[in-house]
Amino acid sequence: MARLSGRDPSLLRRINSTAVLRVLRSEFGRAPLTLTDLAQATELSRPTVEGVVEGLVEAGLAEESPGGTEHAARRGRPARRFRFRAEAGHALGVEIGSHRTAAVLADLTGGFTGTVTHDVDEEAGAEERLAQAHGTVAELLDASGVGCRSLRAVGVGTPGIVDADGTVRLSTALPGWTGLQLGERLREAFNCPVLVENDANAGVVAERWQGAAAGAEDVVMVLVGLSPGAGSLIGGRLHRGFGGAAGEIGALHLLGREATPERLLSTTGEPLHPLDETAVARVFALARAGDERAERAMERFVQRLVHDVAALVLALDPELVVIGGWASGLDDVLEPLRGELQRYCLRPPRVALSELGEAAVATGALRLALDEVESELFSVNAG
Numbered sequence: 001m002a003r004l005s006g007r008d009p010s011l012l013r014r015i016n017s018t019a020v021l022r023v024l025r026s027e028f029g030r031a032p033l034t035l036t037d038l039a040q041a042t043e044l045s046r047p048t049v050e051g052v053v054e055g056l057v058e059a060g061l062a063e064e065s066p067g068g069t070e071h072a073a074r075r076g077r078p079a080r081r082f083r084f085r086a087e088a089g090h091a092l093g094v095e096i097g098s099h100r101t102a103a104v105l106a107d108l109t110g111g112f113t114g115t116v117t118h119d120v121d122e123e124a125g126a127e128e129r130l131a132q133a134h135g136t137v138a139e140l141l142d143a144s145g146v147g148c149r150s151l152r153a154v155g156v157g158t159p160g161i162v163d164a165d166g167t168v169r170l171s172t173a174l175p176g177w178t179g180l181q182l183g184e185r186l187r188e189a190f191n192c193p194v195l196v197e198n199d200a201n202a203g204v205v206a207e208r209w210q211g212a213a214a215g216a217e218d219v220v221m222v223l224v225g226l227s228p229g230a231g232s233l234i235g236g237r238l239h240r241g242f243g244g245a246a247g248e249i250g251a252l253h254l255l256g257r258e259a260t261p262e263r264l265l266s267t268t269g270e271p272l273h274p275l276d277e278t279a280v281a282r283v284f285a286l287a288r289a290g291d292e293r294a295e296r297a298m299e300r301f302v303q304r305l306v307h308d309v310a311a312l313v314l315a316l317d318p319e320l321v322v323i324g325g326w327a328s329g330l331d332d333v334l335e336p337l338r339g340e341l342q343r344y345c346l347r348p349p350r351v352a353l354s355e356l357g358e359a360a361v362a363t364g365a366l367r368l369a370l371d372e373v374e375s376e377l378f379s380v381n382a383g
Contacts, residue, residue, distance in 0.1 A: 013052070016044055018378045020052045024062055024084040025377075028109050032065035032081035053082055060088045061377075086111060089152040091373050092140075092190075093366025094133060096158045096182075097199065098122050098173045098227070099278065101129070101136045102362040105144050108152070108377070110370050114144040115362070122278075126176035134189065153193045153372035155365035156186060157202030159227060161245045166196035169244070173227040195368045199223060200247055201238055202364030203354070204231035207322050209367045211355040218318045221354070222249070222309055224325035224333065225280055230312055239316075249308040267293040280325075288332060302333055306340040313345045324354030 019042040027033055035053065039046045056062035065081040086107040095102040102117040116139050120132050141148060160171025166183015186194040197205075204221035207213040213221070219233045230247035232239045239246050267283060283301075286294030309321060323330055323337065331353055341348045354360055 032083040091369035092154045095362040101133045103140045116140040153369040155369035156196045157199040157361040157365040200229035200231035203360040206360045206364030212352040220318045221322040310344040
């Protein structure tokens, strides 16, 4: 896939190319378009459109559809028809989490072409976790018949505070992750733009794209677990904060609330292992089965969650709070959370369960990669 901004000498031609490409891409999956169709849609002259389309074909972003020509030829005059080549490149979304790695692949229209997920030991070191992530991606590309050279951008979601360059400044959930230059390591491996984002931030992007927050502009998504975190959209834009630490509600216990999630969810008097997220699922399952100690533990946990979420709601006034996280049984949290937020918040928001579940982080990472691809496809800047 060529960079349009580098191939076209004039700004006007780049603007025209972008206009035609947008129409071709938006009509992908429908009938191929004639030059007249494109001229009408873009309000450009037919000769201008013809020149632009030839450039897009040369760049590998469009192709002539032979079926349209044959059909028109029967009427005595061939009408050339063109389609966007969604397969001209791919975007990749990757989750590198505490208990699993996941990868999802899409073509240039955002159409999913495959996904692969593998469990990983919560106590795995950085190199082992990275190796597993690379293996997951390699398996996905092989199964999809896509070469690494086809990747135009990669998005990655992972726990922790992440700098703009992809360096993990702090991560308590993954051993050896703090200080890791994750973005640099992955850019060397993939040889394309790599965007590294906090997992909760990736999650809220995904829910707005294809999940519970579709159409919402002001959203908070909370990933529930032993290391809870939140991602937020303000006016439809991801809010990272000055240093990328916005939404780190897992640190609120440092403000005088001594009870950490691993203590609140304990049913034995001993705190859970801080990296054992599977313990959360076990406690939730026991509570649903009627275990009294688990029910009390869950009540304590919900109260803590309410305080964490209420702090964000009072500060940001979102229209919607999405509750996610990989642990099962989160639907049991919704009603208590709604009720308590009515007490604590001046304007209680809607509360919904994540529609994407475990797929949210990788899906959001994919959306970030697609945004990067689109910024390149539709750029009118020279160079």
